Amino acid sequence: MSNVNTVTFTIVLVLFVIVTVVGFLAARWRRPEVMAHLNEWGLAGRGFGTFITWFLLGGDLYTAYTFIAVPALVFGSGSIGFFAVSYTILAYPIAFIFLPRLWSVCRVHGYVTPGDFIRGRYGSRGLALAMAFTGILALMPYIALQLVGIQAVLTVMGVGASSANTYVRDVPLFVAFLVLAIFTYISGLRAPAAIAFIKDTLIYVFVIVAIFYIPTRLGGWGHIFGAAQTHFASINPATKKPIGTFIPTAKSTGSTQFDFAALALGSAMALFVYPHIITGALAAKRRRIITRNMSLLPAYAVLLGLIALFGYMAVADPVTAANVKKAGNAQLAVPYLFQHMFPSWFTGIAFAGIIIGALVPAAIMAIAAANLFTRNIFKEFFKPDASPALETRMSQWASLVVKFGALVFAIELPHTFSINLQLLGGVWILQIFPMLISGLYTRWFHRWALLTGWLAGMIYGTLAAYNVKNATTSHWAASSDIVFGHTIYIGITAIIINTVLAVVLTPILRAARVPEGIDETLPHQYTADPEQAPAPAPAGIGVSRDR
Amino acid sequence: MTPPNATPSAPRAAAHPVTAAAIGLLVAAAICGTLIVPIYARITPKIGDFPFFYFYLLAYMPFVAIALWLASLLQRRLAPPADVGDTSVSGGDAEATR
Numbered sequence: 001m002s003n004v005n006t007v008t009f010t011i012v013l014v015l016f017v018i019v020t021v022v023g024f025l026a027a028r029w030r031r032p033e034v035m036a037h038l039n040e041w042g043l044a045g046r047g048f049g050t051f052i053t054w055f056l057l058g059g060d061l062y063t064a065y066t067f068i069a070v071p072a073l074v075f076g077s078g079s080i081g082f083f084a085v086s087y088t089i090l091a092y093p094i095a096f097i098f099l100p101r102l103w104s105v106c107r108v109h110g111y112v113t114p115g116d117f118i119r120g121r122y123g124s125r126g127l128a129l130a131m132a133f134t135g136i137l138a139l140m141p142y143i144a145l146q147l148v149g150i151q152a153v154l155t156v157m158g159v160g161a162s163s164a165n166t167y168v169r170d171v172p173l174f175v176a177f178l179v180l181a182i183f184t185y186i187s188g189l190r191a192p193a194a195i196a197f198i199k200d201t202l203i204y205v206f207v208i209v210a211i212f213y214i215p216t217r218l219g220g221w222g223h224i225f226g227a228a229q230t231h232f233a234s235i236n237p238a239t240k241k242p243i244g245t246f247i248p249t250a251k252s253t254g255s256t257q258f259d260f261a262a263l264a265l266g267s268a269m270a271l272f273v274y275p276h277i278i279t280g281a282l283a284a285k286r287r288r289i290i291t292r293n294m295s296l297l298p299a300y301a302v303l304l305g306l307i308a309l310f311g312y313m314a315v316a317d318p319v320t321a322a323n324v325k326k327a328g329n330a331q332l333a334v335p336y337l338f339q340h341m342f343p344s345w346f347t348g349i350a351f352a353g354i355i356i357g358a359l360v361p362a363a364i365m366a367i368a369a370a371n372l373f374t375r376n377i378f379k380e381f382f383k384p385d386a387s388p389a390l391e392t393r394m395s396q397w398a399s400l401v402v403k404f405g406a407l408v409f410a411i412e413l414p415h416t417f418s419i420n421l422q423l424l425g426g427v428w429i430l431q432i433f434p435m436l437i438s439g440l441y442t443r444w445f446h447r448w449a450l451l452t453g454w455l456a457g458m459i460y461g462t463l464a465a466y467n468v469k470n471a472t473t474s475h476w477a478a479s480s481d482i483v484f485g486h487t488i489y490i491g492i493t494a495i496i497i498n499t500v501l502a503v504v505l506t507p508i509l510r511a512a513r514v515p516e517g518i519d520e521t522l523p524h525q526y527t528a529d530p531e532q533a534p535a536p537a538p539a540g541i542g543v544s545r546d547r
Numbered sequence: 548m549t550p551p552n553a554t555p556s557a558p559r560a561a562a563h564p565v566t567a568a569a570i571g572l573l574v575a576a577a578i579c580g581t582l583i584v585p586i587y588a589r590i591t592p593k594i595g596d597f598p599f600f601y602f603y604l605l606a607y608m609p610f611v612a613i614a615l616w617l618a619s620l621l622q623r624r625l626a627p628p629a630d631v632g633d634t635s636v637s638g639g640d641a642e643a644t645r
Contacts, residue, residue, distance in 0.1 A: 079600065082600075082601070082604060085604045085605075086581045086582075086584075086604060088608075089577075089581045089604075089607055089608055089611050090578060090581055090582060092577070092611060092615055093574045093577035093578045093611065093614075093615060094578065096574055096615055096618065096619075097574060220596060221595070221596035221597060222596035224596075225596060225597070225598055225601070229590075246590070246598075247588050247589065247590055247598070247600050248584060248588050248600075257584035257585055257588050258584075260584050260588075261582055261583070261584045264581065264582065265582060288619070288622075288623075291615075291618075291619040291622060292619055294615050294619070295612050295613075295615035295616035295618075295619055296612070296616075298608045298609070298611050298612035298615070299612065301608045301611075302605065302608045302609070305604055305605045305608065306605075309601070
């Protein structure tokens with residue numbers, strides 16, 4: 001515990017305690033008559049209005065990926081990291097098209113997970129299992145990434161026993177995570193929704209202050225961009241190539257404009273298919289809250305653009321750049337930048353914001369993964385007669401298991417590895433895009449054709465990502481690969497293979513009269529806007545309206 | 548068994564072709580403006596100290612927000628969605644007031 005700044009540490013600790021108390025009290029917020037139902041524990045009564053949905057989805061979307069991983073990529077490679085900005089812009093119009101339809105059909109039928117929808121639409125347990133498996137698989141490394149973000153902050157704070165044993169060194173991380181696990185277990189989705197308010201306030205404050213204050217310390221934006229341009233044009237002695245790019249190039253390989261667009265499009269398509277984002281959206285009270293939020297959420301995207309620029313500030317600040325280089329971990333760029341630039345009390349606020357900003361999405365992800373497991377694996381294959389109370393208990397325990405699985409993930413694997421696995425999570429989750437999105441519009445696709453396409457996409461995507469190597473790593477080095485002479489995001493190649501297979505196989509299977517499965521949804525249900533939540537209705541519906 | 552028919556899109560879109568087209572156009576513009584990278588992958592012209600690429604990415608977000616806000620307003624001009632079990636379009640007069 002040497003080199004710990006007492007002021008910074010105290011502020012982080014106080015804010016963490018406040019958040020813990022709020023997390024436990026959240027169970028009483030809009031308290032239902034029965035908590036032991038997945039609509040309550042897992043979707044907080046499906047009664048959130050525009051305001052809370054905005055905070056909840058914002059809490060979902062902007063995670064340690066945003067605060068730690070994106071600036072780290074910008075710090076290390078330059079302009080290609082800004083694909084994340086482009087992707088958050090793209091995500092909203094794409095979601096604007098399909099998310100309201102998904103909300104409506106899930107509302108009418110009381111579906112809790114996207115797997116429930118697949119099950120009802122295609123009458124296929126196998127397809128729903130594929131969906132649940134992919135969702136849980138893709139969320140694990142994403143939760144692990146949140147932990148890596150917390151770890152990065154704790155490392156720079158100097159918190160942690162100076163021991164060679166990783167488990168001893170990460171005791172503070174364990175404590176933070178244990179608290180998170182317990183209040184998620186007790187309060188369900190209400191906990192992250194309540195904490196999201198605190199998180200966003202902290203983050204808005206520190207980002208806005210940082211964006212105006214740090215450039216004055218570094219000689220203005222002109223100097224920051226100039227330093228970045230010079231830095232990324234310089235030649236890396238190991239590879240004999242420039243360190244990075246300042247503007248995506250028009251060439252066919254490397255950090256190209258084409259790959260920039262492919263990464264942005266792939267990530268944007270993946271975003272609103274992630275189970276935890278769907279969980280956040282399904283908790284909304286009315287259909288129009290979804291569309292309205294798609295126009296309100298880009299306010300967060302502006303923040304992401306500014307946060308990505310922290311990567312260039314870290315390049316332009318010699319002390320930060322030297323610290324990061326010494327530690328050999330680009331993910332420390334933002335924490336080191338803040339520590340060097342800000343007085344220690346403000347560093348405390350910023351660090352607390354990043355830590356809480358990682359805990360909120362981690363909680364929602366664990367809930368989403370737990371719901372998938374309970375509804376589409378446990379209930380479907382092991383206990384079809386499970387009562388709502390048993391389902392809820394199962395989900396509570398599953399959320400703990402998922403979280404501790406992710407914890408082991410984060411501690412055992414090298415950090416760069418987990419960042420790449422998060423990108424691999426995107427490759428995986430994209431493979432459910434065809435079945436989920438096409439299902440919202442048409443029953444044309446045959447269920448086994450979709451399943452085959454999914455399998456092919458998963459296998460191709462995993463193998464292709466595994467085989468990417470660079471100068472320092474032999475596997476999982478990046479999420480883009482060269483196909484037909486062009487660098488392109490593996491997720492996009494895999495989803496093309498997936499869709500083409502599904503299109504080709506559908507007429508063949510139909511001609512062979514393979515059973516189609518029963519569709520329990522009706523066309524008008526995709527545009528329905530029922531006011532009443534599916535049974536049991538939460539206490540006080542129609543009485544306590546937030547507006 | 549349900550025949551593999553396409554889910555008809557909301558009947559309300561057909562009743563207001565101009566509004567529906569305007570919504571489609573706004574959403575398409577929001578998508579294309581950032582997906583077509585060559586239109587902004589340049590250093591010049593600089594806006595203040597910001598190279599064009601970075602300025603464009605930051606400035607485009609408010610544009611998307613406004614475009615989607617207009618689209619959601621236009622959607623309200625389409626007839627309100629039918630309630631469950633009610634296939635007619637006149638289902639939700641009560642909520643049209645909000």
